Amino acid sequence: MPELGDYAAEVLSAYAASLLLLVALVGLSLRRSRKVRAQLDAVEARRKDAP
Template sequence: MPDLGKYASDVLAAYGITAALLLGLIALSVVQSSRVKKRLKAAEERRKSDG
């Protein structure tokens, strides 16, 4: 790891915040995808039963 000098804590904090935000966005995307898949499957089942 490069020597960051007096800015080490700021840089590492920025990396940590960025990683947390990226993980949060990925988790949100996975949850939202799951919900949409469920709704799509339900809509397809209704369509099959209607006609």
């Protein structure tokens, strides 16, 4: 680990905040993707049933 000196707490908290935001964005994207996929599957199922 690099020597961060007097700013270790600030640098590490910035890294932690960035990592937390990235994880949150990926999680939200995956959740939204599953929701949209389910909606698309429902539309395609209705389309197959239609004459």
